[in-house]
Every structure is written in structure tokens, then in C-alpha cells.
Amino acid sequence: MKKRFLAVIPCIALSFLFVTPVFSEQSKAPISPEDYYITLAPLPEFKQTCVSIIANLKRHHYQELTLNDELSSRIFDNYIDSLDKGRAYFTAADIAAMQRYRYILDNALAQGNLQPAFDIFNLYQHRTVERFAFMANFLSSKVDTLDFTRDETLLRDREESPWFSDKKALDDLWRRRLKNELITRRLSETDTDKVEENLLKKYTNSLNRSRQMKSRDVHRIFINTFTELYDPHTQYLPPRASEDFNIHMSLSLEGIGALLQMDNEYTKVVSLVKAGPAEKSNLLKPGDRIIGVGQENEEIVDVVGWRLDDVVQLIRGPKGTVVRLRIIPADSADSAMSKVIPITRNTVKLEDQAASSKILDIPLADGGTHRIGVVTIPAFYADFNAHQAGAPDYKSTTRDVRRLLEKLKKENIDGLVIDLRDNGGGALTEAAALTGLFIDKGPTVLVRGRRNRVESYPDPEPGIIYDGPMAVLVNRMSASASEIFAGAIKDYRRGLIVGTQTFGKGTVQSLLNLNRDNGQLKLTIAKFYRVSGASTQHRGVHPDVAFPSEYNLEETGESSLPEALPWDTIRPIRYKPYHQASFTPIVTRIKELHDKRSDASAEFTFLKGYNAYVETLRQKDRIALNEKVRKEEKEANETFFLGLENDLRVAQGEKPYKDYEAMTAARKAENEEKNDSEDEEEDDDDTLLEECAYVVSDFARLLEK
Incomplete structure (x- = not known):
């Protein structure tokens, strides 16, 4: 178990030094912003692309929006927000001057006229x-004027703050941002003598x-600030991005297996491809922010503020080569915790995502043992081409799970866990077919398209393959098809849902080709609903037995995305639940038994304590710019995490670490050993899975009474 939790401890910098500025020589001539100004204009072909996108959205999108002044105002706000979410570039005067565009963007879009959008962007550029030049000039000539003993702070999130009144106020903001960057790098980088030099290089490169x-x-x-107002999954893919999307869907891309998006100036990890390089490394997690990319042993390039497609191109490379990422972990409240x-x-490869099985032996109070089968499903997959070609042995999730269930039944299992943690979904038909292995007959999922047309997906094959007690283990990254399956099992009362609230992606997307090779439009065309009539959209599926989350629920999942379609309900379809009379009291008793075990569990205590502490760090809305205070905060964090880990080690009968450096060194060695090993079997020490097996054992025992 320890191995699974050790990976979530943030890597806090090992060294701290007060550094004198390296730019003591005669100052260079200041950089002039005017030398870097550009003025861009729309190309003629944009008009047809724009008109085509509007027509397709109107004709095919699940949500109908009217292109009018109200929508124009929302487009304006979203465009400004996409350019300057942190309110660090525009002044209040700039925003006031651009108000003339607020109510004309609807007519401009309808006519394919993008000049207003380009006017706004040129001012933004x-x-x-001007800001990059300010920082470069400051680093070259004024960095020694910064007072690192002064008690001042920097607001973490300025998204809701007022726009600064003038250039002088912006200068003060950026001076504070520079102080924060200098302190952060001194705390997190080993080569502290090059901190100022590296920062100057960063801003020169940005220029x-x-x-x-x-x-x-x-x-x-x-265009995407417009499409995003329909929902976060509707997106214009120009030719280059369209090609990248198609490569991703075919899983032929040689990269790290991560879905990325822009989050203000950062590149944020949205999800990891199951069985991909990043997921297997156990080093990168959803919510992590990538701030630098390096090839093999080359210097790491700062990518804060880069375009997403440029960051992706830097991360890609030939199979077998190493890419080095500097990240700020999702669970870090301080950017100094970068690593x-x-x-x-x-x-x-498809075979890397195939379902697998094993058996866990759970001891009983009377000295006996319950054998609990575990089927892990990384993704809902199907080889559609082989199926259409009539191949008798084509691969699919349902076919593989059926085979595994038959094998487990021969092993006389007493209960079953279906592990869908980090399963981001896949084929809808596979979710329906998999549900059919655990119910005799009936509907599995409802899909509502435009104009309220509802289609039911029935169990494709009568009969039940496994009818014993079962649970579905989920977490925040269980999404889409995983939620369809979990929702059906929950509604049918066929088993228990264990873990945390799922992702909440309950929508269906389609890809349309635009005319004249102008890219593609990915748009939402339908929503999923459980047989009970409840949507999985936004809220996901809630567990019957809740576990502490390994992810921040507020910063991950559909509900964290702007303009996500809302949760709603439709009329339920007729279906027959199992365990109708006994289910509720059984679930209540199972939760009591789980709470008793988790309260006594060192592993659960560790995770709860970790989550609580990180949450207190996240609640701090300001960053200290006093270097001594930051050092003390860093040391306090190290002391807490060391103590938390050592409490766990002592409870497990292991020797505690001498200090924080010893703990991080052990963690690094463990990860390197795992990466070098050819054995890709999962760790047996998985407390959450083991506890889920105990829950199923309780379920089996209570059903027998």
C-alpha cells in the first residue's frame, strides 16, 4: 500500500540559498517593446470557415444558442478571459476602449468578419x-533593488479582481511576480547561481x-472562445490540430500518453491514457502543470505562456527517447514545489489496455477466507475493424471480461470487484454490453439527442454471466463509459459503487469535416442518462461507500470546466432492480463496517491527513514575498510530510526516514527502479483496492443472512 501513497507526496526543493544577482556588470541597452510589436489580419479563407462552423453548430449541436447581442457579450468576456485570465496585461482603460466590440461580435461572426477579434488580439500582443520587456529590463538592470526581507504578498488568483488602473500599477504587479519567480526558483532549482540568468533567458525567449x-x-x-460557450468539449480543430486529434484517437502517437489543455499561462494535464508511458511512470498526474520541457540531458526550456500545440510538439519525439518535464504537482499549493x-x-498499444484479473484473499472473523475476484478495466475498447471484417477472435472489453469471469468462477470466487479507476471511457456499445454481463435483461443507458429524442441501449444478450455480490471501484478520473456502467449497476442495485465521485462527463461528441480542408469541428450532439433518468453529466456517479480522494474534486472533473452542460433528469425507463427490499439496510451496515476499518487503518489515516493538510495550503489566497517566510513555510511543509510518512512507516513495521532528504531520495530510487523494471505487473500494495475487497466480502456475508 505504501508505494501507492508515497507517490502523492509533493517534491519540495532540497536546497535553499540566498543568491546575489549575477548581473553586476554594466547594464545593457534597455529592450524597446516597439521592436517586437506585430499587427495581424484575418485571411480571406477565414470567412468561409467561420460561416461553416456557425451553420454546423446551429444544425447539429445538442444545445441551441441564438447568435444575438447577449451571446456577443458572453463571447467578448470569454475572449478577454482567454487572453488575460489573470488580468495582468490589460489595464482598465484598455478594457473600456474595447467595449465598443462587446455587442457587435455576433453580427461580425455571422458575416465571417473577424477584424474585431484581430483588433483585440493585436492590442493584447x-x-x-510590454510586460516581457519590462521583466527583461528589470532583470538586466534593477534586480538588485528587490527587497526580499519586505513583508509583501502576491494574490494567487486575480481572475475576479478589478483591472489595474494604469501602467504604474501593472509594473508593481509584475515586480511582485518577479520576486515570486526568483524566490520560487531559488527554492526549487539546484543551480541557484543561474536563477536570474535563466529568468532573463525566459523573458527574452518570450519576446x-x-x-x-x-x-x-x-x-x-x-473561434474556440465562441465554441466553448456551447460546452467545453465543442472545439474547432484547424488542419494541424485536426491531424493531432486523429493521431491521438488512433493511439499511434509516440509521446507520453497525456491529454493537455491550457490553464491560464500553464499547460495542465487533464488526463492520462491508461497504460501509456506517463501513467506507467507514476510520476505525472491529472492536474499537474507543465512549466518546462527538455530532451534527454539537454537544458529544460521554460514553456509558461507557450501555445499548447508548441508544447505538445516539444513533448513528442521518437519511441524510446526520454523527455524531461518540470512540473508543479496538482497537490502543491506552492510553485516552489516544482520537480x-x-x-x-x-x-x-491496444493490448496494454486489455482487461486483467486476479484474486484477493480476505480473512473472515471465523478463521475462514473469502476469495474476491478483481477485474481491472483500463478502457472500454473494441477492434471495430476486425469485428466488421468478421474476425471470430476480435478484441473487445466485453469479450475479454466474459472470459475472465468464466475463469474466476472456476476459481470459486465469493465476490467480485470491477476496478474502473482512471478509466476515461471509450466505446458506448461496450459499456452497454458489459452491463449485460451482470443483468439478465433490460435497458442499460439512455441517450438524448437534439429535440429531446431519446434512444435506449438494451442489454444485447439475455442471461447473466456473473450473479454474485459485486462492487465497482471508481475515482474522479472514471469517466464517460465508466460512468454509464457504474450508473447502471447502481440503478439496478446489482452491486455497490465504491470510491469517490466520478468525473461527470455525460455527453457524446461527433467530428465533422469542414469544407476545403479547413479542419474539423468537434461538437456535442447528445447526453447520456442512467435508466433511472438521472444524467451522469456534471455530477457523475456518487459512491455508496466513499473513500478519500486521490484527486482534488474541485479542480478536476466536468464540474471544474467552464460552460459545462448542467445535470438534469428525464423520464426513467422501466427496469427491474435487484435486492429491492434488503439493499438499503445492507448498504448502511456495510458503511458502518467500512468506517470502523478505515478509522483504524494507518493507510487511510495517511491519506485523510494528507488531503486535509493540502486543502489548508490551498485555502491561502496570497503568496508571501519575504524570502525568510517562504523558507520557513517550505521547512514546515517538509516537516509535516516527513512526519506523516514516518507515522505510516512505523505503523507498517518499517524504519522511519531520518530526514526529508532521505525520504525524497528513497522515493526517487523507487521510481527509477520501477521504470527500469520490465515487470509491468501492478503493485500488490493497493489499500483502496484491498478495502474495496473487504466491502465486497461484507456484502457477500450480509446477503447470506
Whole structure:
């Protein structure tokens, strides 16, 4: 168990030094922002693309929006937010001057006129260049004026703050941001002598990159600020992005197996491809922010503020090569907790995502044992081409699970766990077919499209393959098809749902080709509903027996995405639940037994304590800019996490670590050993899975009474 939880401890910098500025020589000539200004204009072909996108959204999207002044105002706000979410570039005067565009964007879009969008972006480009030049000039000539003993702070999130009144106020914000970056790097980087030099290089590179923006970049940004108002999964994919999407869907991309998105100026990990290089490494997690990318042993390049497709291109590379990522872990409340992780690029193969099984022996009070079968399903997959070609042995989730269940039944299991943790979904038909293995007959999921047309997906094959006690183990990254299956098992009362609230993605997307090779439009065309009539959208599926979450529920999942479609209900379809009379009191008793075990569990105590402490760190809305205070905060964090880990080790009969450095060194060695090992079997020490097996054992015992 320890191995699974050890990976979530944030890596806090090992060294701290007060560093004197390296730019003591005569100052260079200041950088002039005007040298980096560019003015972009829409290309003629954008008009047809724009008109085509609007027509397809109107014709096919699940949600009907009217292109009017109200929507124009929302587009304006979303566009400004996409450019300057942290309110660090525009001034209040800039925003006031741009108000003339607020109610004309609807008519401009309808006519394919993107000039207003380009006017706004050109001003934004000028403002970013001015900020980068300010930082570069400050680093070159004024860095020694910064007072690191002064008690001042930096607001973590300025999204809801007012726009600054003038350039002077912005200068003060960026001076504070520079202080924070310097302190952060001194706390987290080993080569502290090059902190200022590396920062100067970062802003010089940012200035150079600002001139590389093209009209197609502006086109994509603006169109997607419009499509995002329909829902977060509706997106315009220009030719290059469209090609990337198709490569991703075919799983032929040689990379790290991670879905990324922009989060303000950061590249954020949304999810990991199951059995992909990143997931196997156990070093990268959803919610982590990538701030630097390096090849093999080359210098790591700062990618804060980069375009997403440029970051992706940097991460990609030949199979077998190593990419080094500097990340800020999702569970870090301080950017000084950044760390560098190596991931070996590879191709995700279908066989790596195949279902697998094992048996856990759970001791009983009377000295006996319950044999609990575990079927782990990384994804809902199906080889559609082989199936359509009539191949008798084509691979699919349902066919593989059926075979595993038959094998487990021969092993005389007393109960079953279906492990769907981190399963991001896949084929809808497979979710329906898999449900059919555990119910005799009936509907499995409802799909509502435009104009309230509802289609039911029935169990494709009568009869039950496994009728014993079971539980479905889920977490926050269990999404889409996983939620369809879990929701059906819950509604039919066929088994227990154990773990945490699931992702909440209850929508169906389709990909449309635009005319004249102008890319593709990915848009939402339908919503999923459980047989009870409840949507899985936004809320996901809630567990019967709740476990502590390994993910922050507020920062991950559908509910964390702007403009996510709401949860709702439709008329339920007729279905026949199992265990109708006895189910509720059994669940109540099972929860009591689980609470008793978890209260006495060192592993659960560890996870609860970890989550509670990280949450207190997240509640801090300001960052201290006093270097001594930051060092003390860092040391306090190290002391807490060391103590938490040592309490766990002592409870498990292991020797405690001498200090924080020893703990992080052991963790690094463990990860390196795992990456070097050819044995890809999962760790047996999985407390959450083991506790879920105990829950199923309780379920089996109570059903017998």
C-alpha cells in the first residue's frame, strides 16, 4: 500500500540559498517593446470557415444558442478571459476602449468578419510584449533593488479582481511576480547561481516567440472562445490540430500518453491514457502543470505562456527517447514545489489496455477466507475493424471480461470487484454490453439527442454471466463509459459503487469535416442518462461507500470546466432492480463496517491527513514575498510530510526516514527502479483496492443472512 501513497507526496526543493544577482556588470541597452510589436489580419479563407462552423453548430449541436447581442457579450468576456485570465496585461482603460466590440461580435461572426477579434488580439500582443520587456529590463538592470526581507504578498488568483488602473500599477504587479519567480526558483532549482540568468533567458525567449504568432493562431483562439460557450468539449480543430486529434484517437502517437489543455499561462494535464508511458511512470498526474520541457540531458526550456500545440510538439519525439518535464504537482499549493520528472516516450498499444484479473484473499472473523475476484478495466475498447471484417477472435472489453469471469468462477470466487479507476471511457456499445454481463435483461443507458429524442441501449444478450455480490471501484478520473456502467449497476442495485465521485462527463461528441480542408469541428450532439433518468453529466456517479480522494474534486472533473452542460433528469425507463427490499439496510451496515476499518487503518489515516493538510495550503489566497517566510513555510511543509510518512512507516513495521532528504531520495530510487523494471505487473500494495475487497466480502456475508 505504501508505494501507492508515497507517490502523492509533493517534491519540495532540497536546497535553499540566498543568491546575489549575477548581473553586476554594466547594464545593457534597455529592450524597446516597439521592436517586437506585430499587427495581424484575418485571411480571406477565414470567412468561409467561420460561416461553416456557425451553420454546423446551429444544425447539429445538442444545445441551441441564438447568435444575438447577449451571446456577443458572453463571447467578448470569454475572449478577454482567454487572453488575460489573470488580468495582468490589460489595464482598465484598455478594457473600456474595447467595449465598443462587446455587442457587435455576433453580427461580425455571422458575416465571417473577424477584424474585431484581430483588433483585440493585436492590442493584447502589444501589452504582452510590454510586460516581457519590462521583466527583461528589470532583470538586466534593477534586480538588485528587490527587497526580499519586505513583508509583501502576491494574490494567487486575480481572475475576479478589478483591472489595474494604469501602467504604474501593472509594473508593481509584475515586480511582485518577479520576486515570486526568483524566490520560487531559488527554492526549487539546484543551480541557484543561474536563477536570474535563466529568468532573463525566459523573458527574452518570450519576446522572440511573441513575434511568431500567426493569423491562424488568432483565428483558432477566437473561434474556440465562441465554441466553448456551447460546452467545453465543442472545439474547432484547424488542419494541424485536426491531424493531432486523429493521431491521438488512433493511439499511434509516440509521446507520453497525456491529454493537455491550457490553464491560464500553464499547460495542465487533464488526463492520462491508461497504460501509456506517463501513467506507467507514476510520476505525472491529472492536474499537474507543465512549466518546462527538455530532451534527454539537454537544458529544460521554460514553456509558461507557450501555445499548447508548441508544447505538445516539444513533448513528442521518437519511441524510446526520454523527455524531461518540470512540473508543479496538482497537490502543491506552492510553485516552489516544482520537480523534474523523466518519461520515456512510447506508443500506446491496444493490448496494454486489455482487461486483467486476479484474486484477493480476505480473512473472515471465523478463521475462514473469502476469495474476491478483481477485474481491472483500463478502457472500454473494441477492434471495430476486425469485428466488421468478421474476425471470430476480435478484441473487445466485453469479450475479454466474459472470459475472465468464466475463469474466476472456476476459481470459486465469493465476490467480485470491477476496478474502473482512471478509466476515461471509450466505446458506448461496450459499456452497454458489459452491463449485460451482470443483468439478465433490460435497458442499460439512455441517450438524448437534439429535440429531446431519446434512444435506449438494451442489454444485447439475455442471461447473466456473473450473479454474485459485486462492487465497482471508481475515482474522479472514471469517466464517460465508466460512468454509464457504474450508473447502471447502481440503478439496478446489482452491486455497490465504491470510491469517490466520478468525473461527470455525460455527453457524446461527433467530428465533422469542414469544407476545403479547413479542419474539423468537434461538437456535442447528445447526453447520456442512467435508466433511472438521472444524467451522469456534471455530477457523475456518487459512491455508496466513499473513500478519500486521490484527486482534488474541485479542480478536476466536468464540474471544474467552464460552460459545462448542467445535470438534469428525464423520464426513467422501466427496469427491474435487484435486492429491492434488503439493499438499503445492507448498504448502511456495510458503511458502518467500512468506517470502523478505515478509522483504524494507518493507510487511510495517511491519506485523510494528507488531503486535509493540502486543502489548508490551498485555502491561502496570497503568496508571501519575504524570502525568510517562504523558507520557513517550505521547512514546515517538509516537516509535516516527513512526519506523516514516518507515522505510516512505523505503523507498517518499517524504519522511519531520518530526514526529508532521505525520504525524497528513497522515493526517487523507487521510481527509477520501477521504470527500469520490465515487470509491468501492478503493485500488490493497493489499500483502496484491498478495502474495496473487504466491502465486497461484507456484502457477500450480509446477503447470506
